[in-house]
Amino acid sequence: MKNQTHFKQIVTRLVLKLSPCFISEPRKGVEEYLKKLLMRYVPEFDGIVISYTNIQFLQKNAEILFDSPYFSVKVGVIFNLFSPKKNLEIVGKVNKVSADHIGLLLYGVINASIPSDKIRKKNFKWDENSFAWKETFGERRKICNGCVMRFTIVDVLKANDMLTVIGSLLEKPNDTGIIKEGEDEPEPMEMDIDEVKTNTTAPPKNNKIVWDDNDDDEEEEAEEEEEDDSNNNDSDATEESDDNED
Structure with missing residues (x-):
């Protein structure tokens, strides 16, 4: 080549x-x-x-x-x-797969797409179970997210300052296809809301947490009320002692 x-x-x-x-x-x-x-x-x-x-x-x-x-x-x-040219090969990394097309990124920034009618049906078959295009012979590799492929450019769409490359696996079958098999992305972790609520932990010691000014005012008022109560108790005790002396 x-x-x-x-x-x-x-x-x-x-x-x-x-x-x-x-x-x-x-x-x-x-x-x-x-x-x-x-x-x-x-x-x-x-x-x-x-x-x-x-x-x-x-x-x-x-x-x-x-x-x-x-x-x-x-x-x-x-x-x-x-400036991509028609009828030339290019390498891209798969970022989306479906029964209708294969989506790729060129050099990490340029969008490319291979429609299903441009995929070699003799070599690849859509597998609903693995949600990927799988080889029909040999190592039976999968076209999935992260897979690196070489394909032929058959069209270049230009609109709104953007460029999209349309590819094909039909032309030059000996030079196009999977270069490196990708890895399936892990399924997103589900969050158990009830578990999150019950697994709350106290803040570490020696860390002062200030929520807002109102809380400080409430704490100061509570301390003042406690001081007033203690003073009142002391005055009541003094009056009772004076009555006993009389």
Whole structure:
């Protein structure tokens, strides 16, 4: 299989309109604009912007047109792009499986999908029990979450600054399929609410917990009431002793 790549590098010139707040720091304004392009599909570049380098100003003076508050600058930039090509193979990691399709992530960020009609039925069969596509022969490996696969790109959908790759396992059957079998994700742990309520533990010692100011006021009032009661008891005892002396 010949060397394939879905990445490309382009050198382009841009005319950017920057806010007056960047008049003393035009480079910062340019970088703010370029950051918004990262991980987005740009039709003019025919790819998703992965990174940019080598920002250069192509003029010494900025331009202000008519009564616009923005000023224009011309810059040169090198863009690194992800631009998938049809009929070429690519590797992705499965993140969703169903009887209708296989969902994958390319390089951890780009969505891809293999419809069920693009899966080799001679080699893979949907298994309801394991909820996965299983091989019909050999090691009978499963296509499940975490599985790494190589497939052929048959279409690229572009809309709303996003890009989705449509794949197939029908083309080039000797070069496509499972590369590494994944592991089923563990079932989520169920929480027993009654058990949680009964298994409450006291806070550790030497840790003062203050809930709110009202609690402190109530504690102070309780202490004052206790002091008043003790004082009243002392005064009553004194009066009784005086009566006994009389």
